[in-house]
Amino acid sequence: MTAGNTRNTMTGAEAMVRMLEAHGVRHIFGLCGDTSLPFYDALYQLDHNIDHILTRDERSAAYMADGYARVTGRPGICEGPSGGGATYILPGLVEANESSIPVLAITSDVGTRSKGHYPLTELDQEGLMRPLTKFNAVIQHADAIPDTVRTAFRKMTTGRPGSAHLGLPIDVQRGQADPDTIWADPKHQTFPAYPAGPDPEVIAAAVDAILSARFPVIIVGGGVILSRGEADFRSLVETLDIAVATTISGQGTIPETHPNCIGVVGSNGGLPETREIVQAADLVVFIGCRAGSVTTELWRYPAKGTRIVHIDSDPEVIGASYRTEVGVVSDARLALQAIETELAGRADRKTFGGAKAIEDPKSRKWAAFDHLANSDDAPIRPERTIATLRRLLDDDAIVVGDPGTPCPYISAFYELRTTGRSLWSNRAHGALGYAMSASVGAAVGAPGRKVVSLMGDGSFGFTCGELETVARLGLPITFIVFSNSVYGWIKAGQKTAFGGRYFSVDFDRTDHAAVAEAFGVKAWKVTNPDDLNAALKAAIDHPGPSLVDIISQPLNEAKAPVSEWIA
Secondary structure, eight states: OOTTOOSSOEEHHHHHHHHHHHTTOOEEEEOOOGGGHHHHHHHHHSOOOOEEEEOSOHHHHHHHHHHHHHHHSSOEEEEEOSTHHHHHHHHHHHHHHHTTOOEEEEEEEOOGGGTTSOOTTOOOHHHHHGGGOSEEEEOOSGGGHHHHHHHHHHHHHBSSOOOEEEEEEHHHHHSEEOGGGOOOOGGGGSSSBSOOOOOHHHHHHHHHHHHTOSSEEEEEOTHHHHTTOHHHHHHHHHHHTOEEEEOSTTTTSSOTTSTTEEEEOSTBTOOHHHHHHHHHOSEEEEESOOOOTTTTTTTTSSOTTSEEEEEESOTTTTTSSSOOSEEEESOHHHHHHHHHHHHHTOTTOOOOOHHHHHHHHHHHHHHHHHHHHTOOOSSBOHHHHHHHHHHHSOTTOEEEEOTTTHHHHHHHHSOOOSOSSOEEEOTTTOOTTHHHHHHHHHHHHSTTSOEEEEEEHHHHHHHTTHHHHHHHHTOOEEEEEEEOSBOHHHHHHHHHHSTTOOOSOBOOOOOHHHHHHHTTOEEEEEOSGGGHHHHHHHHHHOSSOEEEEEEBOOGGGSOOSBHHHHO
């Protein structure tokens, strides 16, 4: 029995609070509603260590839980009411699930006996969430809450991590549960829980394949970071002197300043210079990534027919897009350790000259960037903003970018000098409005670390209401808005693929600094490149929330690192 439970029974709402507490939950992001009242009352009356953070939108609550999970290594928890609240919370769940991030959404619901009688906010929550989550249930009885919560945490944190949804009808919240059933497996408080290692024979086959190659290249995704295998990865890279490229999610697996790391490859953040390395490979080792459309530029690089070794905790991704010579189903860290052990006993071990091979293309990549980053053009080039930001921020700063204007630039050019999850974008589904909310979760989960959130003005319009949340909490987040009055990604696509036939992508400019100040956020507006450094430094050094509104070059006029536009 959890400490403090002295009664023979408890309500379902109280059981939910106690089960979250038993799983080590310390923060919940959410928004109130009529059907959530018993749950809120239980949070009010019970003695616990859970902080509830009131948000202004259920989408934001889910994105906050996502950012929180990425920096803490613990499941993120969000909650919302029935009806519209459940539909709003959904985008964050699908993003987290496809990004292998454990986020639990608890949505209250109408009473079980009122179903089918047209109560207000009735919705088939189980049917709605089923295809979008790793685990999904609408709880029908209060005494089923402990088992169901345990199942949700077990599913979220084991194997390939993912999201979960629990529907909590209001009469179930009011029902009776047994306090003696309140317990949790402490392994499920973090992820990945119970990682599984590889088959030794398959590891030997993978090493055989790698050592038989002329010039192998590793493309690493987020799986190594999720498994906390960065040190093991670096050791393997240096043992083999093998060239490394990363996906967007794989940034932070190895310092991008490492001589063997070319940086991000693919259609978003990749460049012709980085693609060269993949094209030169006669064998590609995918580690902890799904070899999806962005990483491979629509499965063109590596070319079909390239020899493939694929290591992933999810057997479903192996062989899904490429004929695979050796597939290793394993937690990434355990697989890396097994490969190192196998190599230590091999007389045929060799090195591949990866650092030397990437030296020239990497130099050319940065020379081209430096030319643009030093430009005095106005509107301000995004390259100049990224270069200035990189100079000003410490290496432990957390940078979160929306998938529009910021993503390709931070992926290609915000060079990470350390390992771990300190930079990311929501690239699974690419919904706008993510970065502002996810940065809140990151700031709550990593107090003391500087958090910077980058977005276009389109994304700002999706989520600016959360500036009130940030101001209320006094979080020292710096928001950067690339202001160009356009849905730039779409306009750039209309330019390159549709002959510049621009349709319904431009909108009027907003004074984002004035909006931020109306919410109580300190703000600057920058139009002159010469003022950029001072404004960004002042914002970063400000002890509370801050925003810099930068009048920026639109993507359709820029040289963004996006392969379809470069071509």
